[in-house]
Amino acid sequence: DADVTQTPRNRITKTGKRIMLECSQTKGHDRMYWYRQDPGLGLRLIYYSFDVKDINKGEISDGYSVSRQAQAKFSLSLESAIPNQTALYFCATSVAVSNQPQHFGDGTRLSIL
Amino acid sequence: AQKVTQAQTEISVVEKEDVTLDCVYETRDTTYYLFWYKQPPSGELVFLIRRNSFDEQNEISGRYSWNFQKSTSSFNFTITASQVVDSAVYFCALASSGSARQLTFGSGTQLTVLP
Numbered sequence: 256d257a258d259v260t261q262t263p264r265n266r267i268t269k270t271g272k273r274i275m276l277e278c279s280q281t282k283g284h285d286r287m288y289w290y291r292q293d294p295g296l297g298l299r300l301i302y303y304s305f306d307v308k309d310i311n312k313g314e315i316s317d318g319y320s321v322s323r324q325a326q327a328k329f330s331l332s333l334e335s336a337i338p339n340q341t342a343l344y345f346c347a348t349s350v351a352v353s354n355q356p357q358h359f360g361d362g363t364r365l366s367i368l
Numbered sequence: 369a370q371k372v373t374q375a376q377t378e379i380s381v382v383e384k385e386d387v388t389l390d391c392v393y394e395t396r397d398t399t400y401y402l403f404w405y406k407q408p409p410s411g412e413l414v415f416l417i418r419r420n421s422f423d424e425q426n427e428i429s430g431r432y433s434w435n436f437q438k439s440t441s442s443f444n445f446t447i448t449a450s451q452v453v454d455s456a457v458y459f460c461a462l463a464s465s466g467s468a469r470q471l472t473f474g475s476g477t478q479l480t481v482l483p
Contacts, residue, residue: 288471295377297459297473313470345413354401354420354463357471359413 258282261346261360269368274333276363278346286349287329288357289313289321291342298345304329305351336367370395372462374474381450382482389445389477391460397421399465402436402443407457407476419443450481 259280268274278287285306290298290313300313302321310323318340322330333340343364347357371394381387393402404416417427419436427434431448447454460474 295475297372297374297475299473300470303470343411347413354418354465356403356415356418358415359405361412364411 259346259348259358259360261344261363263363264361265364267366267368268336270337272336272367274336274365276331276344276346276365278329278331278360280327280346280348280358282348282358283326284348284358285326285351286357287323288347288349289319289329289331290345290347291315291340292345292362293342301331301344338367341365341367370397370400370462370464370472372460372472372474374458374460374477376477377475378478378480380480380482383452384449386446386448387450387479387481389447389458389460389479391443391445391474393441393443393460393462395462395464397464401463401465403461403463403471404434404443404445405459405461407459409456413459416445447479450479452481452483455479455481 262277288303289301292298299315301319302313304310304323307323320332343362345362346360349355349357373392400421402419406414406416417434424436433446435444457476457478459476461471463471
């Protein structure tokens with residue numbers, strides 16, 4: 256089983272709908288992150304959480320919200336989806352040390368029509 | 369603010385050629401960490417290597433090697449004798465120990481290895 260699991264893997268929805276992307280991990284890491292990937296832009300940080308009570312905005316948080324339900328679970332919500340939120344979304348985890356790599360889920364491909 | 373630049377958007381080589389992927393970074397922190405990730409066509413992100421700012425030793429792992437030069441703020445990645453399976457998008461990333469505490473990615477380089 257994957258250490259970092261994202262659900263769903265693919266989603267197509269309509270403008271204005273509320274969407275939730277879920278991430279769960281079995282690595283025991285304290286830190287969790289949500290990124291989006293757009294062609295030619297690399298990965299950009301949406302939100303990050305250093306523990307259940309510590310949630311922070313990243314570079315592009317507008318239009319998104321998150322919930323850290325437990326150490327192992329970190330959900331990303333789009334309250335009212337819009338077409339320019341069409342992207343590949345990644346969840347990642349890491350230990351609480353800056354020099355350690357982040358471990359990524361397999362991604363959720365989200366299309367908003 | 370920190371920044372990572374991967375100026376090569378796409379590179380194509382023929383199998384068995386050597387190829388170098390460039391990465392230039394900017395940060396005001398004196399302690400920082402550099403990473404390379406691989407994203408194959410299947411889409412997942414695979415961690416390849418981490419380098420600390422205070423360790424300028426180059427590293428070799430099989431056909432992969434990394435050249436870190438603080439003087440030019442570069443952390444380049446070379447694949448020797450490339451193979452078709454090396455075809456992927458490669459990302460360079462930077463994390464600082466300072467207040468940013470975030471991983472900043474370059475825009476990636478699409479490497480295509482032709483048979």
